[in-house]
Amino acid sequence: MTETTLPDGVGWTSLLTAYARAQEQDRPDATFPDPWASLLVRAALAAPDDRLPRLGPARDDGGSVLWDMFVAYFGAGRTPFFDDQVRAGLDAGAEQVVVLASGMDGRVVRLDVPDGVRVFEVDTQPVHAFKDSVLAAADADVDRRVPVVADLREDWRAALVEAGFRPGRPTVWTVEGLLMYLPPDAADRLLRDAVEISGPGSRFAVEYFRRIPEPDSIPLADEGERHAIRTILGLFEAGPEGDPASFLGRAGIRAETVTEVPDELRRHGRPVPEVIDVDHTPDPIRIWLAAGVS
Template structure:
């Protein structure tokens, strides 16, 4: 098995995302199953690592619960992924046959979820990321839910800082039909004006009955939020923190309402408690400086709502 060359700026996040999803999928009490994550991880690592009794350490990711930093990362993925899966299920049950995933990365929902016949999943990301994903999918086993089957998967190569709306429309997106929008692991990398422009662009393409799901942080994390003794963990945390921007300027309920969406808000900590998972140190509610990872959904009403 040979590894693939990772695009600049993508490799680290792609690898740890695949690792976390593969790790959760191996648990007997897993909250979701993503068989493609293990396949991606094997190809990215250049070895059959996902079938071992314990996953080997890859960067900050490790499978022995020895790292407070990785315990937080893996809990974050475990808490947020089922939330986004559920929003897709709700939206398609309500009649949406378009799912649009912004900054899709290695998202495999078009392949792993039981979506209604005729659903088109649009995956927006940069060309290098989409090329990497295509190669990863080509290296894995064939899937009956692949393009040409009952669910279409349409890739849209564009930077979200550019005119992504036009590129999406050119790819066959139908703005007159309800859509489920996913912005998973994205908004924390944008500042407030960038977030506003993104949500305005989504709203302009959202027919009544559309649904959106997002996550972002109540504040930028600090290096001392998690007790770390491993220098490699400290370096990884410094790298992640350096990538963060402010995200939206308001909590999600206010932000969604201001842009004409009916909001419903929870957070990663609450979802972990609901699933009877232990809370990592960072998500403990009684911290001196609380840290919340919001998980928010919004519905586009049949009639416009007043901005709040």
């Protein structure tokens, strides 16, 4: 795979997240840095160092209600939440970090990961092949990053251990941009498997939709946006059943924090897009963020 060959399916959606993070980093009031985001998107689009060209619903011109919602959601709405949970876990003594469905994640370089702590990024071969080729060509510092090729619908734990993960040790787990692509039983099983392989006091951070959004609930600017949102929502499954405390509790995790994307946006002083704002939309898209400790 060359560095301009895009992974498809859910791997393609991870590029949308990177696109939003690249835009967030360019803001004067950015809530986080992400030096890899722009690098990966520009390689994918063969783009020069100016305005990013369009990628599906993603655009860098401020002319899309749909993309404005995604930028808020992927950027200040959820990324700082997961970063904070990783920091909290490391401060509490976690010895390793696992990023499930890692996609184009750049936490290994934007967070102050202590010496000796490795960050295991679990995703499929096409996603890793694309990301590895881009980072290698850029001579990026990947010292603590450990790519793990695995399909999360199969025996991913064996691949994780083979890559050097130490079972039974305190671990931080991020489950971001993933659970909406799983049916309820698979979501429960994934979290139970993570708890079983971890040590006591491990930290888990998750995100999922209260319900699958309907395409008609989002203002769409053109046929390209309609195709993109149908593609994305076509990948969705039901996700976890019940509220986050119940979902975490079924796996043996004590919920410590439960919030929603609009709350996180307000926490960072950012406006909330109407489509996800309960104060302005009768039936808004609602997205939980939650974290707890085993």
